[in-house]
Amino acid sequence: MQTLQAENELVHPGSFSCPGCGLTMAYRHVLKALGRNTVVVTTAGCGSVVAGYYPMTSIKVPFFHCSFGTAASTAAGLRAGLDMMGKENTQVLAWAGDGGTFDIGLQSLSGAAERNDNILYVCYDNEAYMNTGVQRSSATPPGTWTTTTPGEAPEDRLKKDIVGIMAAHGVPYIATACTSFPEDLRKKVRRARAIPGFRFLHVLAPCPTGWMYAASETVHIGRLAVSTRTFPLFEILDGETTRLSPMPDKVPVTDYLKAQRRFRTLNEEEVRRIQEDVDRRWSRLSSAGRRKEE
Amino acid sequence: MKTLMTGNEAAAMGARMSRPQVIAAYPITPQTSIAEKLAGYTARKEIEARYIKVESETSAMAACIGGSLSGARVFTATSSQGLALMHELLHWAAGARLPVVLVNVNRSMAAPWSLGVDHNDTLSQRDTGCLQIYCETAQEVLDTVPMAYALAEKALLPVLICMDGFLLSHYTEPVDLPNQEDVDRFLPRRRADYRMDPNRPFTFGGGVSAEVLYGLRRRMQQDMDAAPALWEKINRRFRKIFARSLPAVETHGMEGSDLALVTNGTMAGTVKAYLRDRGAEKGVGLVKMRFFRPFPTESLRKVLEGCRAAVVVDRDLSPGGGGIFAQEVRAALHGTGPGIPVVSVIGGLGGVDVTPDHLDRLVTDLRSRRELPFETLWMEV
Ligand SMILES: Cc1ncc(C[n+]2csc(CCOP(=O)(O)OP(=O)(O)O)c2C)c(N)n1
Ligand code: SF4
Ligand SMILES: [Mg+2]
Numbered sequence: 001m002q003t004l005q006a007e008n009e010l011v012h013p014g015s016f017s018c019p020g021c022g023l024t025m026a027y028r029h030v031l032k033a034l035g036r037n038t039v040v041v042t043t044a045g046c047g048s049v050v051a052g053y054y055p056m057t058s059i060k061v062p063f064f065h066c067s068f069g070t071a072a073s074t075a076a077g078l079r080a081g082l083d084m085m086g087k088e089n090t091q092v093l094a095w096a097g098d099g100g101t102f103d104i105g106l107q108s109l110s111g112a113a114e115r116n117d118n119i120l121y122v123c124y125d126n127e128a129y130m131n132t133g134v135q136r137s138s139a140t141p142p143g144t145w146t147t148t149t150p151g152e153a154p155e156d157r158l159k160k161d162i163v164g165i166m167a168a169h170g171v172p173y174i175a176t177a178c179t180s181f182p183e184d185l186r187k188k189v190r191r192a193r194a195i196p197g198f199r200f201l202h203v204l205a206p207c208p209t210g211w212m213y214a215a216s217e218t219v220h221i222g223r224l225a226v227s228t229r230t231f232p233l234f235e236i237l238d239g240e241t242t243r244l245s246p247m248p249d250k251v252p253v254t255d256y257l258k259a260q261r262r263f264r265t266l267n268e269e270e271v272r273r274i275q276e277d278v279d280r281r282w283s284r285l286s287s288a289g290r291r292k293e294e
Numbered sequence: 295m296k297t298l299m300t301g302n303e304a305a306a307m308g309a310r311m312s313r314p315q316v317i318a319a320y321p322i323t324p325q326t327s328i329a330e331k332l333a334g335y336t337a338r339k340e341i342e343a344r345y346i347k348v349e350s351e352t353s354a355m356a357a358c359i360g361g362s363l364s365g366a367r368v369f370t371a372t373s374s375q376g377l378a379l380m381h382e383l384l385h386w387a388a389g390a391r392l393p394v395v396l397v398n399v400n401r402s403m404a405a406p407w408s409l410g411v412d413h414n415d416t417l418s419q420r421d422t423g424c425l426q427i428y429c430e431t432a433q434e435v436l437d438t439v440p441m442a443y444a445l446a447e448k449a450l451l452p453v454l455i456c457m458d459g460f461l462l463s464h465y466t467e468p469v470d471l472p473n474q475e476d477v478d479r480f481l482p483r484r485r486a487d488y489r490m491d492p493n494r495p496f497t498f499g500g501g502v503s504a505e506v507l508y509g510l511r512r513r514m515q516q517d518m519d520a521a522p523a524l525w526e527k528i529n530r531r532f533r534k535i536f537a538r539s540l541p542a543v544e545t546h547g548m549e550g551s552d553l554a555l556v557t558n559g560t561m562a563g564t565v566k567a568y569l570r571d572r573g574a575e576k577g578v579g580l581v582k583m584r585f586f587r588p589f590p591t592e593s594l595r596k597v598l599e600g601c602r603a604a605v606v607v608d609r610d611l612s613p614g615g616g617g618i619f620a621q622e623v624r625a626a627l628h629g630t631g632p633g634i635p636v637v638s639v640i641g642g643l644g645g646v647d648v649t650p651d652h653l654d655r656l657v658t659d660l661r662s663r664r665e666l667p668f669e670t671l672w673m674e675v
Contacts, residue, residue: 051497061495073356084316111353
């Protein structure tokens with residue numbers, strides 16, 4: 001822990017987040033790995049609010065709060081401008097929630113990815129529109145309670161495969177990561193930093209407020225997301241080569257679902273179907289990962 | 295050097311000579327040839343810029359915002375539906391006080407589809423905080439671009455340069471092409487005091503208290519209020535180098551006339567043709583409005599002083615409200631001395647023809663009335 005408190009701390013105390021907020025942890029690790037020569041564009045959402053209110057900010061690098069749907073294109077313009085101003089070495093980070101990425105920002109994201117704009121795009125995924133008070137997004141997993149998928153009709157669609165969509169763009173670097181595995185997250189950010197072109201990180205950021213668990217459980221919940229393979233950790237290089245990251249041994253998905261009250265309405269049959277879906281996706285992913293290792 | 299150019303070629307040339315560093319544009323009729331020309335200039339390295347081939351106008355303006363935040367000079371162009379798609383981003387650009395320059399080739403808003411010109415696209419952006427300047431000729435378009443940068447970068451507000459689709463964008467006119475060295479002298483590189491620079495970190499656009507927001511909006515209004523004087527100064531500098539100027543409000547044949555035809559864009563050219571042939575005998579003059587935002591209230595009051603009536607010909611319509619320029623002119627004249635009645639006339643929507651004959655019938659009709667009409671008149675097609 002000592003080393004993490006070094007002077008290159010770029011997210012300072014006094015953020016506006018809830019206690020135990022996963023996205024703020026993720027943010028701290030990402031900026032730490034990127035370093036001071038970084039500029040950030042953030043969409044509307046918790047990520048924008050946690051930065052603080054004028055005249056205070058907890059973020060120590062240049063920061064622009066952009067419109068909800070335009071993280072990638074704003075970042076692309078910033079990149080172009082910085083290049084023209086002789087600042088080619090400055091990293092441009094687009095930091096957006098699942099709503100800002102999977103939904104309203106998907107077009108702008110696809111445009112920047114297809115053009116291979118030289119930016120790092122990080123989607124912090126808390127699996128709903130949290131800032132507006134927990135409404136479903138296309139990243140919300142099946143069986144979830146949100147205010148727009150209430151108890152009578154919980155979310156019934158599978159989570160959108162955003163990584164698959166990004167892989168189809170053939171971008172040089174894609175990785176998934178989770179706040180509960182900070183070394184892995186920082187390693188991936190450092191890897192991404194060294195690669196020119198469009199880089200995409202999908203970071204699971206547990207949210208005690210929306211997922212309904214105790215604030216002290218964030219790290220535990222994130223670990224379960226990974227160990228159940230609900231959110232496996234891996235990288236995709238050039239849209240083709242899949243490389244699995246180190247993960248704890250696999251445990252049943254109920255351990256993860258039971259720990260959060262947002263899944264409280266699930267019955268046994270629904271849990272079984274979720275397990276099947278996780279198994280199917282995991283077997284596809286692990287065989288792709290293995291093919292690479294051979 | 296005199297040369298022949300369409301309005302769109304003039305816009306692209308004006309942009310090129312202003313040396314933008316980031317260009318982001320998306321094609322739409324009748325703007326497309328501006329986007330194409332600039333892509334060619336950039337590809338052939340005739341300008342040193344990054345051209346981002348965005349996937350939509352939303353992203354075009356977002357990229358301009360990002361580019362502008364770096365301290366670079368940015369350019370984009372669009373039309374009608376494209377401008378409407380940018381609407382949210384225009385508020386962002388203005389609110390973040392970014393000197394983006396945008397050329398909009400005016401075209402009707404769908405539905406139904408129409409490629410013809412009217413000004414509802416730009417006038418719908420009235421309250422975004424962007425300045426609006428309307429052009430009549432290709433020369434004006436070319437000159438307005440560097441002047442708009444000079445204004446935008448001083449006022450720290452975006453500028454929309456508006457030109458009539460097809461009537462100006464696609465017709466060829468003689469244009470006096472400035473020297474690049476002269477333009478460089480007139481418009482040096484942008485110097486941004488506040489930009490996204492890791493050596494001097496700032497936060498832009500974050501949450502503020504109600505009091506701070508209120509103060510910022512008030513500052514915006516003050517800077518808008520100061521823009522006409524700034525424009526005059528820019529005009530004086532421009533005239534010294536190029537022997538031309540583009541005042542916010544311009545008059546023709548107003549001496550000895552008691553009726554003013556107030557209009558903007560290419561419609562001003564039609565009025566000029568009418569005045570040339572029949573103006574004096576009819577006692578009519580032209581008030582051509584270049585500025586719409588900020589609204590040039592003071593200049594307008596001055597040039598209309600002593601007029602019996604201001605006849606505002608609007609190539610736009612606020613359904614349920616009437617002519618948009620007419621409403622604004624009425625508001626601007628309200629409370630001046632004995633009061634000048636404003637007659638509101640709608641004409642030219644969708645690019646429908648308005649000829650000197652139409653204007654003559656309008657003037658004859660008004661002259662024949664004992665009382666000036668308050669209701670909106672529609673020019674016959
Ligand atoms: C164009 C637009 N539509 C809607 C909103 C309202 N809004 C603000 S944040 C938000 C949800 C953000 O969700 P996400 O991107 O997942 O971020 P989170 O709040 O979960 O961190 C919405 C709907 C907005 N700011 N702009
Ligand atoms: S609602 Fe969730 S994501 Fe938003 S600040 Fe609170 S814990 Fe963080
Ligand atoms: Mg979210």
